[in-house]
């Protein structure tokens with residue numbers, strides 16, 4: 001978990017390895033780590049690569065860690081060959097990508113990119129009441145460098161796919177074109193509590209019955225908007241929660257995703273319209289509230305080309321792919337030209353101790369990262 005004793009040990013290990021590879025390491029106020037290998041032109045902004053070292057309560061050991069070690073491997077390879085690039089090259093570790101202990105996820109990159117206030121991040125507490133600020137102090141990673149305002153020439157993130165597509169298509173490298181947009185909504189349905197035995201069904205204002213039909217409509221929205229659309233109801237509550245009372249109130253969550261913001265907006269409009277129509281027929285009041293929105297991300301065309309040409313040069317089978325999950329790269333894309341490299345993971349399983357990846361695929365991802373970095377740092 002982020003900012004735990006284990007995180008401290010992992011970070012110390014990374015820092016020691018980077019220093020041994022001739023890098024200068026700085027830590028910013030949110031604990032983001034930057035290991036810089038000087039270039040011939042010190043004024044050029046660094047070409048950076050990295051990911052995160054934290055994980056979920058049950059692992060796994062590739063999500064994030066692979067991207068950090070891939071960046072370290074690039075630095076080591078340059079050092080082993082005594083190769084000096086024009087631009088400096090940096091390996092980066094972003095703090096608290098997972099959000100498993102402190103919300104929101106992708107915290108370090110969000111503050112770096114100016115999406116989240118540093119003060120808000122530092123005062124965020126975990127379930128035990130410990131703040132991010134105190135946890136950073138406790139593990140010795142409350143750095144002095146400002147978080148953000150640092151120009152990156154490019155940022156690349158190598159990552160396991162966390163899905164099944166590369167494996168099922170038999171491809172080694174995923175050239176990530178972008179990440180889908182996501183919105184969270186909360187639907188509140190209000191009817192009237194009534195006696196389950198005495199109230200005829202046609203006279204009821206059953207909020208849960210309305211909610212049930214709306215849940216089906218949510219699924220219908222995803223089907224209607226094509227194979228890239230996602231719509232999920234993950235939480236539902238009915239009140240008063242008694243077996244012999246017709247529920248007078250119901251509330252449920254909706255998570256909707258799509259790579260195109262226009263389609264995602266149409267899905268939200270669709271949800272509002274369908275819920276109103278269903279509620280109207282059952283004499284229910286329906287309120288649809290949008291509680292979170294993350295815009296879709298398109299990665300930089302130049303970075304995508306660098307990854308594609310590196311993969312072609314090395315003779316790997318590749319395909320373009322969208323990211324279903326959020327990544328630090330999605331935030332950094334707002335402040336620097338950014339690209340992502342995916343490699344397959346076994347059966348697409350992630351956020352799980354079973355998470356696994358083929359060493360040959362991981363090596364291929366490192367090689368593509370090296371050549372993409374070189375193309376931009378030369």
Ligand SMILES: [Zn+2]
Nearest residue numbers: 052063064097
């Ligand atoms: Zn990750």
